[in-house]
Every structure is written in structure tokens, then in C-alpha cells.
Amino acid sequence: MSPKTLYDKIWDAHVAHEAEDGTCLLYIDRHLVHEVTSPQAFEGLRLAGRSVHAPDKTIAVPDHNVPTTAGREDPAQMTTESRIQVEALDKNAKEFGVHYYPVSDVRQGIVHIVGPEQGWTLPGMTVVCGDSHTATHGAFGALAHGIGTSEVEHVLATQTLIQKKSLNMKVEITGKLKPGVTAKDITLAVIGETGTGGGTGYVIEYCGEAIRDLSMEGRMTVCNMAIEGGARAGLIAPDETTYSYVNGRPHAPKGAQWEAALNWWKTLYTDEGAHFDKVVTLKGEDIQPVVTWGTSPEDVLPITGVVPNPEDFTGGKVEAARRSIEYMGLTPGQKLTDIEIDTVFIGSCTNGRIEDFRAVAEVVKGKKIKDGMRAMIVPGSGLVRAQAEEEGLADIFREAGFEWRLAGCSMCLAMNPDQLSEGERCAATSNRNFEGRQGYKGRTHLVSPAMAAAAALTGKLTDIRDLI
Amino acid sequence: MEKFEKLTGIAAPMPLVNIDTDMIIPKVFLKSIARTGFGKNLFDEMRYNRDGTEIADFVLNKPQYRSSEILVAGDNFGCGSSREHAPWAIADFGIKCVVSTSFADIFFNNCFKNGILPIVLPQEQVDLLMKDAEKGENARMTVDLEAQEITTSDGEVISFEVDAFKKQCLLEGLDDIGQTLQKQSSVDSYETKMAQERPWV
Numbered sequence: 001m002s003p004k005t006l007y008d009k010i011w012d013a014h015v016a017h018e019a020e021d022g023t024c025l026l027y028i029d030r031h032l033v034h035e036v037t038s039p040q041a042f043e044g045l046r047l048a049g050r051s052v053h054a055p056d057k058t059i060a061v062p063d064h065n066v067p068t069t070a071g072r073e074d075p076a077q078m079t080t081e082s083r084i085q086v087e088a089l090d091k092n093a094k095e096f097g098v099h100y101y102p103v104s105d106v107r108q109g110i111v112h113i114v115g116p117e118q119g120w121t122l123p124g125m126t127v128v129c130g131d132s133h134t135a136t137h138g139a140f141g142a143l144a145h146g147i148g149t150s151e152v153e154h155v156l157a158t159q160t161l162i163q164k165k166s167l168n169m170k171v172e173i174t175g176k177l178k179p180g181v182t183a184k185d186i187t188l189a190v191i192g193e194t195g196t197g198g199g200t201g202y203v204i205e206y207c208g209e210a211i212r213d214l215s216m217e218g219r220m221t222v223c224n225m226a227i228e229g230g231a232r233a234g235l236i237a238p239d240e241t242t243y244s245y246v247n248g249r250p251h252a253p254k255g256a257q258w259e260a261a262l263n264w265w266k267t268l269y270t271d272e273g274a275h276f277d278k279v280v281t282l283k284g285e286d287i288q289p290v291v292t293w294g295t296s297p298e299d300v301l302p303i304t305g306v307v308p309n310p311e312d313f314t315g316g317k318v319e320a321a322r323r324s325i326e327y328m329g330l331t332p333g334q335k336l337t338d339i340e341i342d343t344v345f346i347g348s349c350t351n352g353r354i355e356d357f358r359a360v361a362e363v364v365k366g367k368k369i370k371d372g373m374r375a376m377i378v379p380g381s382g383l384v385r386a387q388a389e390e391e392g393l394a395d396i397f398r399e400a401g402f403e404w405r406l407a408g409c410s411m412c413l414a415m416n417p418d419q420l421s422e423g424e425r426c427a428a429t430s431n432r433n434f435e436g437r438q439g440y441k442g443r444t445h446l447v448s449p450a451m452a453a454a455a456a457l458t459g460k461l462t463d464i465r466d467l468i
Numbered sequence: 469m470e471k472f473e474k475l476t477g478i479a480a481p482m483p484l485v486n487i488d489t490d491m492i493i494p495k496v497f498l499k500s501i502a503r504t505g506f507g508k509n510l511f512d513e514m515r516y517n518r519d520g521t522e523i524a525d526f527v528l529n530k531p532q533y534r535s536s537e538i539l540v541a542g543d544n545f546g547c548g549s550s551r552e553h554a555p556w557a558i559a560d561f562g563i564k565c566v567v568s569t570s571f572a573d574i575f576f577n578n579c580f581k582n583g584i585l586p587i588v589l590p591q592e593q594v595d596l597l598m599k600d601a602e603k604g605e606n607a608r609m610t611v612d613l614e615a616q617e618i619t620t621s622d623g624e625v626i627s628f629e630v631d632a633f634k635k636q637c638l639l640e641g642l643d644d645i646g647q648t649l650q651k652q653s654s655v656d657s658y659e660t661k662m663a664q665e666r667p668w669v
Contacts, residue, residue, distance in 0.1 A: 036498050435491060
């Protein structure tokens with residue numbers, strides 16, 4: 001048998017039907033659903049008189065619209081449109097009988113944080129959701145990717161997706177990371193290297209010592225942004241770190257089933273000599289704490305750098321860089337560490353997990369954020385919030401001057417009341433710095449949690465290595 | 469789904485690279501629970517001032533491009549979110565075909581579900597079509613899906629590739645779910661097998 005990649009193995013294990021031209025029906029093990037991209041899909045089922053094929057494999061949670069401030073059970077906290085979407089999910093979840101974590105449930109949170117936390121996401125699975133950051137679940141060695149609403153309806157109705165196989169891409173991070181460098185810096189550095197279109201048509205497998213050394217939280221951060229590099233999905237082969245994270249979670253297998261699952265999971269790795277269509281290798285020791293300067297996640301530079309000159313680029317990127325720099329209100333040649341910040345946002349499916357908050361607490365413990373700074377920390381789930389309270393992190397944040405919020409997507413995409421105002425500049429641990437992403441004419445610099453914490457203290461983009 | 473066979477229309481040039489789904493349809497418009505009505509907010513932040521007045525130099529606001537049916541765009545069009553509101557907005561505006569050197573994966577798939585044909589061509593050919601689009605309303609391009617050809621206003625013919633299955637679905641306006649349900653027995657036997665092999669799923 002010819003050697004296979006991890007992606008090949010998971011793909012092969014899920015093909016329910018293959019047509020002569022290679023178009024496959026890929027069986028979906030877990031379908032995650034949120035309130036923004038699902039209402040039209042459920043409506044489609046109703047109109048066609050169809051039911052959900054596998055409600056026990058379908059998990060719904062509202063996250064994009066929900067307010068993150070106290071008293072949010074009061075519907076008056078949401079705009080009418082937001083409330084209609086959340087209420088539509090309440091109704092659809094009940095009517096179609098899928099697993100559901102409503103706003104009032106302590107387990108509610110960002111769908112990509114809740115899935116792994118509850119043990120819904122397991123190695124070797126296929127996981128989809130009407131959200132591009134579904135790539136997050138690849139950290140478990142699951143094939144996970146975003147889909148559109150028509151495909152949401154298709155999966156609800158059939159538990160399959162019509163797919164053609166992508167190409168294999170390997171991203172290897174060798175050696176060790178230097179102090180102050182995190183999973184977020186790895187994933188941004190990779191996009192800086194390959195560009196936002198560099199992964200288009202591929203499924204990425206991240207490997208190498210620096211990836212192996214990451215916790216599950218860090219691996220989820222890396223895979224989360226595979227989509228920002230254009231890839232359909234990002235994967236990391238499961239290992240002891242994965243198994244110990246999964247073991248004991250509410251929906252993880254138990255007893256004899258656990259043993260059987262483990263036996264299969266241990267076969268999920270790329271065989272020696274398997275073919276990759278594209279290979280990118282970075283040395284862990286070369287990766288520095290990075291920030292984005294522009295309005296594309298590929299606009300990445302080490303924090304020690306300066307705002308580039310648009311003329312340094314070629315092709316269509318010259319105009320795009322000119323537009324970005326104007327939008328961001330920057331000057332070519334300006335030192336990145338001279339850029340003053342109005343707001344700090346820590347959270348999102350990229351960096352809203354307990355480890356991220358521990359990293360922030362380490363930086364801000366016993367200190368105060370800069371006068372006039374607006375700084376908020378938004379946990380990825382109610383359980384992350386509870387754990388941070390228990391570990392005393394929440395007290396550290398409050399004492400430092402942060403707003404400590406309830407769980408949701410919040411200012412990552414600003415569909416709820418958490419938004420930037422025109423011209424407001426934000427250091428954010430989220431995943432997209434697009435024009436208007438965090439609010440109309442808002443300006444976003446993507447950074448790691450530790451770098452965001454450092455910026456909150458100094459009021460500028462800051463090299464975390466100067467504070468440790 | 470509406471069929472796509474052959475289209476002759478005005479093409480609007482948008483040479484900017486990395487046009488993302490937040491630009492195509494900003495999230496403030498994602499709160500609808502319907503599939504229609506997004507066209508008026510297509511490219512909203514590029515197209516309108518904050519007070520709702522039009523930005524005169526945005527391409528789709530120019531008199532010669534207001535009824536464009538084709539978009540010729542810069543590299544990596546549709547990157548970002550999986551929101552199908554992006555192709556819904558494009559289709560609702562009246563655009564049925566987008567040409568670029570590359571598309572983001574999810575957006576590309578979403579187009580086919582909504583009767584929109586995304587066409588990938590090499591840089592030189594996109595440059596040529598961009599120039600043709602820049603001529604304005606008198607320059608009409610023809611996109612023939614059956615023949616897999618674009619004809620410029622000068623009569624120059626460019627061939628393009630398209631996945632055979634996706635082509636058929638567009639030509640016939642086929643509903644994916646209906647087609648998949650015809651293969652239900654394969655899915656049933658897969659599920660039976662998996663209940664034995666991987667019962668924990």
C-alpha cells in the first residue's frame with residue numbers, strides 16, 4: 001500500500017460514495033451550528049419537508065450576536081435583528097431536536113471552543129460548521145472546515161458534503177520557540193510567509209518539534225488561522241497531548257470504547273515517504289513576536305520592524321498596501337513600537353482559551369493598564385470564564401483595569417454591541433484585520449495574548465520580550 | 469437554483485487583490501434570516517458614505533457599470549469568512565459571473581450553489597479582460613458555460629476550465645440535496661459499517 005498522509009487517511013475513512021469523476025460524498029461526523037449562518041438552512045429544510053438526518057451529531061450554540069455584558073438574558077440588550085437570529089436558533093434547535101447550549105447555559109460560548117471542550121471534537125473525525133474558523137478543530141487531527149449556508153442545509157439533510165479532495169501541504173516548524181514567542185506568532189508568521197492565498201486548494205498538516213511542543217490550546221490557535229492562509233483545513237496529528245485533553249470530556253468515549261478509539265487514533269499519522277504537493281519549513285528559533293500592520297492577515301512583521309513602503313511590493317499588492325496603510329492611518333518607515341493603541345481586545349476562537357488568559361495574567365499581574373485605555377477580556381466559553389475565576393485570573397484582570405466579560409465572539413467580528421468606533425485603533429488577539437471587521441473604519445492589529453497584554457500596559461504596540 | 473448557460477453583459481473591473489467577504493457584505497447585514505435583499509448592500513463600505521450617499525468613484529456607482537453582470541477582480545477574491553451572504557449579495561445585485569486569478573475556497577464553492585459562475589484564469593488573461601472591462605458599457609463580454617469560453621468585446625476568445633460536475637449543476641440548475649438523497653443507500657451502508665467500526669462517533 002502506498003504511504004498516506006494524515007489527510008489522506010481521514011479522507012479515505014469518510015468517503016460514503018465516489019463518482020467516476022472523483023466527486024465524493026464525504027460523511028460528516030460532527031456538524032456545529034451557530035445562529036448567523038443557519039436560519040436560512042433550517043428554513044430550507046422546513047420548506048422541503050425534510051428533517052435533520054443525524055440530530056445526535058449536530059450541536060448548536062449561539063455565539064456571534066450574543067452580548068457579553070452582565071444581564072444579557074434581558075432581550076433588550078440585543079438589537080431586534082440579533083434577537084431574531086438567536087431566537088430562530090432556539091426554535092430550530094428545539095424543532096429539529098439537535099444538541100443545544102442556549103445563552104443561559106454555563107457551557108455556552110464560541111462554537112469552536114465549546115466543541116472541543118465538551119468532547120464533541122475527536123481525532124480522525126470530519127467536523128464542519130457554517131464558519132470559516134472551523135479549521136480550529138484540526139488541532140485534534142480532525143478534518144475540519146467551514147461551509148456556506150447551502151452546505152449547512154446539505155449536511156443537515158444528508159449528513160454528507162459533496163467534495164473533491166484537496167492537495168496535501170506540509171508546514172513544518174522545526175526546533176524550539178524563543179521566549180515570548182507563541183502559537184499565535186507561529187500561525188501569523190506562516191501566513192506572512194505563504195500569503196493569504198498560499199494555502200488555497202490545500203489541506204495543511206502542521207508538524208515539527210515546535211508544533212509537538214504546543215498544548216492543545218496552542219495547537220487550536222495554529223489551526224484556527226489555517227483559513228487565513230487560504231487552506232481548506234489545518235491538521236495536527238494526534239498524540240499523547242491530544243489524548244489527555246480529550247480523555248474524560250463529557251462526550252468523549254469511555255471504557256472499552258475509549259480503548260477502541262485510542263487504537264484507531266494511534267494509526268492517524270502521515271506515513272514515512274507520503275507525498276506532499278507543497279512544503280513550507282520555518283525554523284522555530286527564527287520566529288519572533290509579530291504584529292500585523294495592514295488590512296490582510298498576510299501583512300505580518302516582527303514587532304521590531306517598521307511600516308513598509310507600498311513600493312516595496314509588486315503587482316496588485318502595491319495598490320492594496322497603499323490602501324491598507326491609508327486605512328490604518330500609518331506612515332511608511334514608522335516603527336511598529338511607536339504605534340499608539342486605544343483599545344485592547346483579548347478573546348475569540350483564536351485566543352479565548354484558558355492558556356491564553358494565563359499568559360495575559362502573567363504579564364499584567366499587579367500592574368495597571370494605561371490611563372484611558374479601553375481593554376476587554378472575553379472568555380471563549382462560560383466554562384473558560386469559570387475556570388479563570390477559580391484560578392484567580394479574573395481578579396488579576398479586574399485589578400489591572402480590564403473589563404471581564406461573558407462568553408461570545410464579541411469584538412472579533414463586532415456583530416454584538418462590542419465594536420470599534422471610527423479611527424479607533426485596537427490590538428486584538430482575534431484572527432482578521434480586514435477593513436471594518438471590528439467596526440466601521442476601526443483599525444486592527446493582530447497580536448498574541450501576551451503582546452495584547454503588553455500593549456494594554458504601555459499604550460503602544462510593544463515587544464513582549466522587553467517586559468519579561 | 470437558476471440555470472447558468474450563456475451570459476452577455478457588462479463587466480465591472482475591480483483590480484484590488486484580496487477582496488474579502490467583509491468588503492463584499494459587511495457583518496451588519498448578516499442579521500437577516502432571509503436569503504434575499506442583500507444586493508443593495510453589496511460592497512457597502514466601498515460603495516456608500518456613512519450617511520448613505522453613494523461614493524461616486526466606486527466602480528458599481530459609475531453610470532456605465534450600474535447594471536454589470538460580470539465582475540473581473542484581483543487575486544484571491546472572496547477570502548475570509550464562509551458567509552454565503554457574500555454570493556447572495558452578488559447574485560441579488562445581478563452579477564452572475566466573477567473572473568479572477570484565484571478565489572478563496574469556501575466562497576468559490578458557495579458561488580456554484582447560487583447560480584454564480586466563478587472563473588479562474590492566468591494573470592495575463594485576467595489583465596486582458598480587466599482592460600476590456602475598463603472600456604465600460606459599450607464593451608459587452610460573453611460567457612458561454614457550455615463551450616467554456618469567454619468572448620471579449622473585441623471578439624477575442626478565451627477558454628476556461630470548470631469542474632464537470634459543477635458545470636452540469638449550473639447548466640441544469642440542479643439542487644444538490646435532491647441529488648445526494650438519490651445516493652442515500654450508500655450513506656445508509658456507510659453508517660451501518662461505521663456503527664460497527666467506530667461506534668464512539
